Amino acid sequence: MALRFVSKSLARGHRRFAPTAKSMSTVVGYGDFPGGQKVPYVNKLTVVDPKEKDVIPAYRVLDQQGKIVEGGSLPEGLNEELVVDLYKNMVRLNQMDNVFYDAQRQGRISFYMTAFGEEGTLFGSAAGIKPRDMVFAQYREAGVLMWRGFTLDQFADQLFSNEDDLGKGRQMPVHYGSRELNYQTVSSPLATQLPQAAGAAYGFKLAKEDRISICYFGEGAASEGDFHAALNFAATRDCPVLFFARNNGYAISTPVKDQFRGDGIASRGAGYGIPVIRVDGNDIFAVYEVTKKARELIMTEGRPVLIETMSYRQGHHSTSDDSTRYREVSEIKFWKDTNCPLTRLKLFMLEKGWWSEERDVSLKDTERTNVLQSLAKAEAKGIPHISTMFNDVYKEKPRHIQEQEQEMLEHLAKYPDHYSSTGH
Amino acid sequence: MFAKTTKLQRLATAGRARRAFSAAPLVTERMNMFTALNDAMRVAMETDPTAAIFGEDVAFGGVFRCTVDLKEKFGEDRVFNSPLCEQGIAGFAIGYASVGRTAIAEIQFADYIFPAFDQIVNEAAKFRYRSGNQWDCGKLTFRAPYGAVGHGAHYHSQSPEAYFAHTPGLKVVIPRNPAQAKGLLLASIRDPNPVVFFEPKALYRASVGEVPVGDFEVPLGQADIVRAGTDVTLVGWGAQMRVLEETADMAEEAGVSCEVIDLQTILPWDVDTIEQSVRKTGRLIVSHEAPKTGGFAAEIASTIQERCFLSLEAPIQRICGYDTPFPLAHEKFYLPDALKNFEAIKKVVNY
Numbered sequence: 122m123a124l125r126f127v128s129k130s131l132a133r134g135h136r137r138f139a140p141t142a143k144s145m146s147t148v149v150g151y152g153d154f155p156g157g158q159k160v161p162y163v164n165k166l167t168v169v170d171p172k173e174k175d176v177i178p179a180y181r182v183l184d185q186q187g188k189i190v191e192g193g194s195l196p197e198g199l200n201e202e203l204v205v206d207l208y209k210n211m212v213r214l215n216q217m218d219n220v221f222y223d224a225q226r227q228g229r230i231s232f233y234m235t236a237f238g239e240e241g242t243l244f245g246s247a248a249g250i251k252p253r254d255m256v257f258a259q260y261r262e263a264g265v266l267m268w269r270g271f272t273l274d275q276f277a278d279q280l281f282s283n284e285d286d287l288g289k290g291r292q293m294p295v296h297y298g299s300r301e302l303n304y305q306t307v308s309s310p311l312a313t314q315l316p317q318a319a320g321a322a323y324g325f326k327l328a329k330e331d332r333i334s335i336c337y338f339g340e341g342a343a344s345e346g347d348f349h350a351a352l353n354f355a356a357t358r359d360c361p362v363l364f365f366a367r368n369n370g371y372a373i374s375t376p377v378k379d380q381f382r383g384d385g386i387a388s389r390g391a392g393y394g395i396p397v398i399r400v401d402g403n404d405i406f407a408v409y410e411v412t413k414k415a416r417e418l419i420m421t422e423g424r425p426v427l428i429e430t431m432s433y434r435q436g437h438h439s440t441s442d443d444s445t446r447y448r449e450v451s452e453i454k455f456w457k458d459t460n461c462p463l464t465r466l467k468l469f470m471l472e473k474g475w476w477s478e479e480r481d482v483s484l485k486d487t488e489r490t491n492v493l494q495s496l497a498k499a500e501a502k503g504i505p506h507i508s509t510m511f512n513d514v515y516k517e518k519p520r521h522i523q524e525q526e527q528e529m530l531e532h533l534a535k536y537p538d539h540y541s542s543t544g545h
Numbered sequence: 546m547f548a549k550t551t552k553l554q555r556l557a558t559a560g561r562a563r564r565a566f567s568a569a570p571l572v573t574e575r576m577n578m579f580t581a582l583n584d585a586m587r588v589a590m591e592t593d594p595t596a597a598i599f600g601e602d603v604a605f606g607g608v609f610r611c612t613v614d615l616k617e618k619f620g621e622d623r624v625f626n627s628p629l630c631e632q633g634i635a636g637f638a639i640g641y642a643s644v645g646r647t648a649i650a651e652i653q654f655a656d657y658i659f660p661a662f663d664q665i666v667n668e669a670a671k672f673r674y675r676s677g678n679q680w681d682c683g684k685l686t687f688r689a690p691y692g693a694v695g696h697g698a699h700y701h702s703q704s705p706e707a708y709f710a711h712t713p714g715l716k717v718v719i720p721r722n723p724a725q726a727k728g729l730l731l732a733s734i735r736d737p738n739p740v741v742f743f744e745p746k747a748l749y750r751a752s753v754g755e756v757p758v759g760d761f762e763v764p765l766g767q768a769d770i771v772r773a774g775t776d777v778t779l780v781g782w783g784a785q786m787r788v789l790e791e792t793a794d795m796a797e798e799a800g801v802s803c804e805v806i807d808l809q810t811i812l813p814w815d816v817d818t819i820e821q822s823v824r825k826t827g828r829l830i831v832s833h834e835a836p837k838t839g840g841f842a843a844e845i846a847s848t849i850q851e852r853c854f855l856s857l858e859a860p861i862q863r864i865c866g867y868d869t870p871f872p873l874a875h876e877k878f879y880l881p882d883a884l885k886n887f888e889a890i891k892k893v894v895n896y
Contacts (some may be wrong), residue, residue, distance in 0.1 A: 288676070299679070300676075306676035313663065318640055319637055322640075347633070350628075351632065354637050357628055512783065516673070
């Protein structure tokens with residue numbers, strides 16, 4: 122196993138906190154405070170500065186030319202069939218993003234968010250967990266749902282908020298969810314899903330289920346108070362939860378230098394007593410292996426793990442954002458050209474003889490056609506019946522809501538032509 | 546323990562209690578409010594192996610003794626301290642409930658529920674609706690002590706029910722005595738919707754009464770007519786019910802008959818019972834400790850004015866806390882006490 126656990130390197134780093142060459146201090150005893158572990162006393166004033174700590178390394182299997190790095194190997198569990206399948210899904214997500222991004226530009230759907238550049242992170246992690254594991258997503262994780270079998274029709278139905286949308290047309294586009302696929306419905310407030318994932322995981326633990334929660338979030342969301350709450354709760358209750366940070370460099374326009382000063386998200390794990398792994402997010406093999414290993418560790422040790430994937434948001438934040446207003450076009454191009462998860466995997470597959478340029482062109486065409494077909498089908502469907510607006514507020518429908526529903530229906534009967542049931 | 550056939554039996558025989566009492570006398574036990582709440586949680590934990598209780602300092606019994614002995618009975622896995630973080634308590638509870646398990650989460654004081662406001666309002670309340678009923682966190686109850694306590698000042702006295710009453714998807718429940726506390730809490734824990742359950746902390750020890758033994762529920766969404774009357778309807782909830790009963794006594798001496806109603810559930814509230822009462826009396830006073838502006842009395846007054854316009858003999862009165870933060874030295878002056886309510890009765894009767 123090429124992967125070494127960061128807990129070891131953290132322990133190594135910890136020794137560096139003890140006085141170094143600069144100030145040779147000696148341990149002069151130990152304090153047994155209830156608020157800490159056994160704390161050594163030293164005879165020299167010591168400032169612990171994170172700037173003097175090593176940067177937590179990112180694990181990598183595949184280099185930017187699609188070759189296995191020196192000393193590395195294809196992770197256990199990955200074979201030609203699975204690798205090709207992962208690549209096909211990456212292409213499918215890519216084509217879906219292209220088509221629906223354009224559909225929003227044409228005003229056919231109200232909103233969209235792409236996952237360009239983060240496909241490796243999504244499919245690598247999705248393949249590294251079990252289908253029964255509960256996914257708590259932020260919003261840029263459609264690939265995880267796709268890997269679990271959510272169909273293009275289902276994606277399209279949600280985006281068009283039509284009568285077949287599982288969410289009954291109530292939430293903005295890309296707020297997917299599927300009970301069948303153990304994927305909790307996405308909500309817009311950032312980081313709220315983190316302590317929820319810990320709570321669900323605690324439930325699995327008490328039920329003695331072989332099951333974890335995996336909770337995705339961006340590096341911006343990690344600044345929310347709920348991040349702190351979640352990691353601390355998960356650690357103190359020993360919850361089987363995998364916190365999965367997608368560090369793509371930006372939260373809308375905010376670069377990470379305005380988001381935090383420490384060593385990314387990974388460096389925070391130690392403070393909560395949570396093992397961390399940082400990984401090259403554009404390397405699907407490394408992400409897959411790291412996720413699998415983290416799951417193993419969670420189940421055997423009965424504690425949470427934090428993964429930080431280092432990647433780059435190639436697309437705009439959303440269809441409401443023009444990212445060239447706060448970053449250079451050349452920067453985006455650089456990442457697309459030199460460090461794209463799809464290209465890296467494709468080069469590997471070509472080299473192995475598992476793939477060809479012809480198959481690549483044909484796959485892209487096929488997937489684009491599939492997405493366009495789903496789009497056309499979804500667009501032709503009507504919105505859910507107006508009455509359903511009043512359902513599911515509560516399990517039952519209280520009288521005041523029944524009355525308001527009745528009021529609306531009477532109003533509509535009076536002015537049938539005034540309210541269109543199409544468009545956004 | 547002794548048998549008693551009072552209003553509690555009426556509750557039971559009216560089909561309101563969970564246990565089938567038929568015509569047999571209801572067995573009750575004398576308890577104060579914190580003991581009754583403890584008893585409710587004990588029953589909930591015994592009857593539902595997925596139920597867990599957590600919050601700050603609940604493991605040793607809670608700062609108000611509501612969870613005493615529960616850890617010993619049900620184990621550290623099911624009754625445990627959380628880190629000191631209200632948004633975490635709320636988020637953790639939602640997640641736990643989202644996988645079909647019963648979460649009984651405590652917020653130490655209602656004054657400290659605001660860090661959890663986002664989780665409660667944006668998440669818990671909308672969980673079922675936003676997922677098209679694919680997911681829910683209905684097996685979730687937040688308990689929090691609320692209200693004046695004599696010396697609680699800004700942050701140990703608040704009554705935040707109106708903030709939550711503005712949130713579709715939540716239920717908000719407040720009991721007035723030990724029996725109601727037990728029955729309403731058990732109903733809240735078992736209700737398939739997220740419930741915010743506020744406990745009048747001034748009554749934890751002060752309110753003592755007969756409480757049905759064993760499994761017993763008081764249904765949510767129903768007001769309780771505490772005292773029948775003909776001239777004025779007095780509506781309140783929680784600790785304010787003591788004030789309104791005192792007011793009704795004063796009024797009775799003055800020859801005015803008050804109908805006293807405990808709303809019990811703030812959301813969704815029992816419009817029918819209040820409406821019927823006001824049609825009969827023609828006068829309505831709503832009283833709560835929380836500040837007047839934006840308080841829940843405004844919702845009741847406006848709705849009753851819409852429904853009972855032709856029956857009303859006087860303007861509806863709201864006797865509430867003033868629109869200031871809850872003060873320390875001036876608590877007595879701040880509170881909507883019996884005398885202030887009595888003045889309102891004189892006003893509506895002489896209108």
